[in-house]
Amino acid sequence: RRWLGSWLGRSGRPQPAQQPAPAAASLHLASGPYCHRLTANRESRVLWTRRLGGSRARVELSMELGVSAWMPHKDREPGGMWQLSAVPVWRFWPSDESPHFIELGVGPSLLSRKRFAGRQLSTHFQFADHIGLGRRVGDQNRLGLRLSHFSNASIKRPNPGLDVLQLLLWRRIQLAADDRMDPRPLLERGLRRLARRHLAARVDELAALHGLTP
Secondary structure, eight states, X not given: OHHHHHHTTOSOOOOOOOOOOOOEEEEEEEEOSSEEEEEEEEEOOOXXXXXXXXXXXXXXXXXXXXXXXXXXXXXXXXXXXEEEEEEEEEEEESOSSOOEEEEEEEEEEEESOSEETTEEOOOXXXXXXXEEEEEEETTTEEEXXXXXXXXXXXXXXXXXXXXXXXXXXXXXXXXXXXXXXXXXXXXXXXXXXXXXXXXXXXHHHHHHHTTOOO
């Protein structure tokens, strides 16, 4: 009961204000009716966020880049496969203080095989659909459960799809790493250099026009 009350936020202890999530690395352990899946993901920091009406709830958008190894059950056709994915994930937080969230994700992925665990998947390209829930644990970690479906949206048949239930562990990446990955400082420096060069060219042009060049 204590654990359940803590999970549902009924313990009565105040939670620290939640800030937009920084970049994170995550490990996903998944199992389905015919296979296992192990995933290593790199999640960007929050790319977009918005409050929902006048409430304290908010939605955040991040991008997950991942590589996965699929392994069939022993009673299935042998042969594993690899998967690359790039999935935008929308995460809903009920309030700044709440440690709980719900998430949805839809994006493209690429499989190394078109046949796996006795199932004919027809195409290497597969859409990745995720729905899940989770909880922030301290300042550095998050835990979650995610139901994932992979299919080609009937671009080509047969299209049996793949379904797995995933256990997720996120680990925050230090802010220094985030700063190095942030393209905005580099873009600002480039624009300033371009502006200085343009200004210098205009000054030289005006000086030549008025005969002020040596």
